[in-house]
Amino acid sequence: MVHGGANVRTRLSAAVGAANVLTEPSDVDPFLTDWRGRFHGRAVAVVRPGSAAEVAEVVRVCREEQIPIVAQGGNTGMCGGATPDETGHAVVLSLTRLNRVRGIDTDNATITVEAGVPLAQVQQAAADAGFHFPLSLASEGSCTIGGNLSTNAGGTAVLRFGNTRELVLGLEVVLADGRIWNGLRALRKDNTGYDLKQLFVGAEGTLGIITAAVLKLFPKPLARVTALAAIADPEGAVALLRLLKRGLSDRLVGFELISALALSICRKHHPDLPDPVPGHPWYALVQVDDSGTSTALNEQVEEVFAEAVESSIARDVAIAQSHEQAQALWALRENISESQRREGPNIKHDISLPVSAIPDFLRASEQALSAAFPGAQLVIFGHLGDGNLHYNLAAPPGEDAQRFMDNATRANHIVHDLVAERGGSISAEHGIGQLKREELKRYKAPVELDLMRAIKQALDPTGLLNPGKVL
Amino acid sequence: MVHGGANVRTRLSAAVGAANVLTEPSDVDPFLTDWRGRFHGRAVAVVRPGSAAEVAEVVRVCREEQIPIVAQGGNTGMCGGATPDETGHAVVLSLTRLNRVRGIDTDNATITVEAGVPLAQVQQAAADAGFHFPLSLASEGSCTIGGNLSTNAGGTAVLRFGNTRELVLGLEVVLADGRIWNGLRALRKDNTGYDLKQLFVGAEGTLGIITAAVLKLFPKPLARVTALAAIADPEGAVALLRLLKRGLSDRLVGFELISALALSICRKHHPDLPDPVPGHPWYALVQVDDSGTSTALNEQVEEVFAEAVESSIARDVAIAQSHEQAQALWALRENISESQRREGPNIKHDISLPVSAIPDFLRASEQALSAAFPGAQLVIFGHLGDGNLHYNLAAPPGEDAQRFMDNATRANHIVHDLVAERGGSISAEHGIGQLKREELKRYKAPVELDLMRAIKQALDPTGLLNPGKVL
Numbered sequence: 001m002v003h004g005g006a007n008v009r010t011r012l013s014a015a016v017g018a019a020n021v022l023t024e025p026s027d028v029d030p031f032l033t034d035w036r037g038r039f040h041g042r043a044v045a046v047v048r049p050g051s052a053a054e055v056a057e058v059v060r061v062c063r064e065e066q067i068p069i070v071a072q073g074g075n076t077g078m079c080g081g082a083t084p085d086e087t088g089h090a091v092v093l094s095l096t097r098l099n100r101v102r103g104i105d106t107d108n109a110t111i112t113v114e115a116g117v118p119l120a121q122v123q124q125a126a127a128d129a130g131f132h133f134p135l136s137l138a139s140e141g142s143c144t145i146g147g148n149l150s151t152n153a154g155g156t157a158v159l160r161f162g163n164t165r166e167l168v169l170g171l172e173v174v175l176a177d178g179r180i181w182n183g184l185r186a187l188r189k190d191n192t193g194y195d196l197k198q199l200f201v202g203a204e205g206t207l208g209i210i211t212a213a214v215l216k217l218f219p220k221p222l223a224r225v226t227a228l229a230a231i232a233d234p235e236g237a238v239a240l241l242r243l244l245k246r247g248l249s250d251r252l253v254g255f256e257l258i259s260a261l262a263l264s265i266c267r268k269h270h271p272d273l274p275d276p277v278p279g280h281p282w283y284a285l286v287q288v289d290d291s292g293t294s295t296a297l298n299e300q301v302e303e304v305f306a307e308a309v310e311s312s313i314a315r316d317v318a319i320a321q322s323h324e325q326a327q328a329l330w331a332l333r334e335n336i337s338e339s340q341r342r343e344g345p346n347i348k349h350d351i352s353l354p355v356s357a358i359p360d361f362l363r364a365s366e367q368a369l370s371a372a373f374p375g376a377q378l379v380i381f382g383h384l385g386d387g388n389l390h391y392n393l394a395a396p397p398g399e400d401a402q403r404f405m406d407n408a409t410r411a412n413h414i415v416h417d418l419v420a421e422r423g424g425s426i427s428a429e430h431g432i433g434q435l436k437r438e439e440l441k442r443y444k445a446p447v448e449l450d451l452m453r454a455i456k457q458a459l460d461p462t463g464l465l466n467p468g469k470v471l
Numbered sequence: 472m473v474h475g476g477a478n479v480r481t482r483l484s485a486a487v488g489a490a491n492v493l494t495e496p497s498d499v500d501p502f503l504t505d506w507r508g509r510f511h512g513r514a515v516a517v518v519r520p521g522s523a524a525e526v527a528e529v530v531r532v533c534r535e536e537q538i539p540i541v542a543q544g545g546n547t548g549m550c551g552g553a554t555p556d557e558t559g560h561a562v563v564l565s566l567t568r569l570n571r572v573r574g575i576d577t578d579n580a581t582i583t584v585e586a587g588v589p590l591a592q593v594q595q596a597a598a599d600a601g602f603h604f605p606l607s608l609a610s611e612g613s614c615t616i617g618g619n620l621s622t623n624a625g626g627t628a629v630l631r632f633g634n635t636r637e638l639v640l641g642l643e644v645v646l647a648d649g650r651i652w653n654g655l656r657a658l659r660k661d662n663t664g665y666d667l668k669q670l671f672v673g674a675e676g677t678l679g680i681i682t683a684a685v686l687k688l689f690p691k692p693l694a695r696v697t698a699l700a701a702i703a704d705p706e707g708a709v710a711l712l713r714l715l716k717r718g719l720s721d722r723l724v725g726f727e728l729i730s731a732l733a734l735s736i737c738r739k740h741h742p743d744l745p746d747p748v749p750g751h752p753w754y755a756l757v758q759v760d761d762s763g764t765s766t767a768l769n770e771q772v773e774e775v776f777a778e779a780v781e782s783s784i785a786r787d788v789a790i791a792q793s794h795e796q797a798q799a800l801w802a803l804r805e806n807i808s809e810s811q812r813r814e815g816p817n818i819k820h821d822i823s824l825p826v827s828a829i830p831d832f833l834r835a836s837e838q839a840l841s842a843a844f845p846g847a848q849l850v851i852f853g854h855l856g857d858g859n860l861h862y863n864l865a866a867p868p869g870e871d872a873q874r875f876m877d878n879a880t881r882a883n884h885i886v887h888d889l890v891a892e893r894g895g896s897i898s899a900e901h902g903i904g905q906l907k908r909e910e911l912k913r914y915k916a917p918v919e920l921d922l923m924r925a926i927k928q929a930l931d932p933t934g935l936l937n938p939g940k941v942l
Contacts, residue, residue, distance in 0.1 A: 107709050107827035108858070109716070152662050163660060166637065179918050188857035189634060189823045190896040191623050191673055192903060192911055193941055194923050198669040202662055219720045238578050245580070249690045249762035250721040291720035296767070352660045356578035386659035387579070425661040432663060440663055447650050451930070452665050458929035459922070470664055 008065050012047050012091070015057040020048040020097070031072060031092045032084065039080035039434060042088035043070070050097045052172055052180055052211040059209065060178035062091055068464050069093050071205035073147025074118060076139040078350070079433025081151065081204040081469050090467075095146045098211055104129045109217040110169060110186045115146025115210050122215070131217035132291070134161040134253075138334060146210050152202030154429030159385030160253040160289075161218070163429070164201065170214035171197045176207075176460040186214045199455065204431055205466040207459045221253075221289035223297040226326035227305065229317040230280035234359040237284055237384055239313045241355065244286065247304035251297070254287035255385030262336050262381040269339040274328050276318035284314075284384070285333050336381050340392060344401030346379065347393040347411045351419045352428035355387045361422055368414050369393060373407060388428040391415060416443060432470045440470070479536050483518050483562070486528040491519040491568070502543060502563045503555065510551035510905060513559035514541070521568045523643055523651055523682040530680065531649035533562055539935050540564050542676035544618025545589060547610040549821070550904025552622065552675040552940050561938075566617045569682055575600045580688040581640060581657045586617025586681050593686070602688035603762070605632040605724075609805065617681050623673030625900030627804075630856030631724040631760075632689070634900070635672065641685035642668045647678075647931040657685045670926065675902055676937040678930045692724075692760035694768040697797035698776065700788040701751035705830040708755050708855055710784045712826065715757060718775035722768070725758035726856030733807050733852040740810040745799050747789035755785075755855070756804050807852050811863060815872030817850065818864040818882045822890045823899035826858045832893055839885050840864060844878060859899040862886060887914060903941045911941070 012021045022028050023045045031046045049055045062069050068090040072082040084090040098114035119140040126133035137155045153164045170185035200208050290297045308314040320326035375396030382389035395404035416426045483492045493499050494516045502517045520526045533540050539561040543553040555561040569585035590611040597604035608626045619635045641656040671679050715723050761768045779785040791797035846867030853860035866875035887897045
């Protein structure tokens, strides 16, 4: 709270009202630490504007006072992208008061929302109007759509619907110079110049501050089938994915790979969860939706799985026979992270690869990590359908888990080197933030870093938008 | 052929081989006029590099010699974006020798192609590998995928698969400084920084020169139903679209609106085409695909259309009973432009609107145009499913068609003003090129033009990439 001083706070209060300029430690502390408690910062103040115009005014004040701005949504990011640094020079700009659903256009199948609307409320507003908004994440109750946009969030339905990036038609953005760009177009086709909106999506608040968005809506799924298939190895998972895509096409919404170890850790901490196809090395959790009139989805899925078992692509399969059974299968997947956390800290990776490269990557990485860290345990799960794995490394049984974390950088480099060699990404869905900023420099080609810097310089020449993040 | 002179041609010949530096009028002329014959230019030479490295070398030579570069694919653009200006200062850089399919990854469902591969060859290569590449345009036999990417081409399957923009995972681009950016990633998820590729897609060669791309592939459709529905008015078309989306979901691939006049002009010049539901004011051509195992698609479509007729949303419907019948229905749509051309010149518009705004727009524009040009004929058709109309104005019967074209700017402004008021776009799928450059300035907000200029300045500071186009 040292920097800036009374004048800045007075000007910010004039912009958003004194009640929305927080400076008391008890008020600001929740905004200065990320939810996982990995990053801690300080700030001149936390400001909570209530409209895009107020956001713009805050940006103008900060520009004139040369104060960095850290935009923040629900503070559920994975990479510290919304946490200020320790200098205390920055203002945290919380978007949570921009929380209106501005409208739903049923004939156009679009919804216009402000940045601070929690994802679950976007989903609910869509459902209330008879539609489906497919973005779905563990943190959907508290993350905001603005944060989802700024980090290009992924989740469990990317296989069918794409990342957040692919769900957006238009944006309203406050630019670094304090002007508002109204790009809230609700058009599926618009070839009038550069696609500016995609620059701001996934830029983590470093190029502009997203204040509202027009999002695509989809027909509600009327039928849903959830299944857990047992498979012999990652090659089998890739073959099963291909078979299901061919047989079910767009009906295939989710395809999650889970290793036996990941499943057993989950079940250890959630012993009442089912174990419908026990004793196999790998599993695929599959979700199939149909929004059409077909009521034969179950039969269709059974047919495709029968083919998979007959051709030895799958070893066994359990198809949920009720909504409760389906939820229990999903709980097996969704409780892995939390169960793992209870076991102790993990060296985590959020990687993606071409799906075809995953079996070879898993072989090579297991070999390299076993050699480097004998006895360390690999807990592997993730969205195989879009090539995204959460690839985690736990201490060998008996070794101090916290001390094992000292190996993080070395393990990261082993994993990320193997990912990079195979054309993969070191951050599939979590972003860069401050966590992977150095790692980004290690793996991005200089020409691509130069391009990113040129864009940053063009849109934020004074560098006040979320400095120290991404680039 | 005045500018540049011998030195430049020598250097270009060193870069790509003398045989690939065209300067004879008979050789260069086809590259200097757009296919519709609306734009004519001159050039120092036409260069035909054979690789990305050669493209880069040409760019470096041009940069050093301060020669503008006009990239060109199949020369099938609608807005003169690939035609040089009349100064003769530019080099036309033809990408057609970059014509290799670099590879198909079946487990990853991706294809990697060079910029000069004709779209039809991309489709064929995908089909040969058991996949579907959904981009489909009238010019697919001669347009190149690089041109499709550079103009973000649309077509008839955008409703389901999106524009070219949504089909690309990675790009290789030669930048204005002559460096090659290898962004040929084949990943569905990659959150490592700004989404650079989408900047180059749709930029019409003004920010960089796309030399290769990784594209998404989809399961082959196994079942297809094509139908022509008669409807009372545009409101009925919007209601039918909504009903079909709800009932058929992703199976709905195409939804084309056709006015009775558009259909009758087509049938006048193609009298052997069918007239299965005669005597209605509006029609919707509907295509439904299924790549799943379902063989009941026909029944399903019949069921939804039965509901549409019962509820008076559709007046009548003809469902094709054979591949030949389906093709004949599509021919009714696909021959409209050409039939119209035979009737004489037209004042054309390639507009998009929120689907919900289309009925009101059609009423308002008909009223305004009737008042301004009594007796003029509106020929309306297009991709209603994604809000895109081809909205054309023909001379009143008896009036000189060529002289009627003098009204183009006035008619454009009437139509585009009404489009802009309703949040629409003055170029839905054809781009800006040189045709709509002034119109762009009329309708884009200054803040958005500033953003575009900042991007242009950042990526092409010397302004040698396709000057006079887009911005």
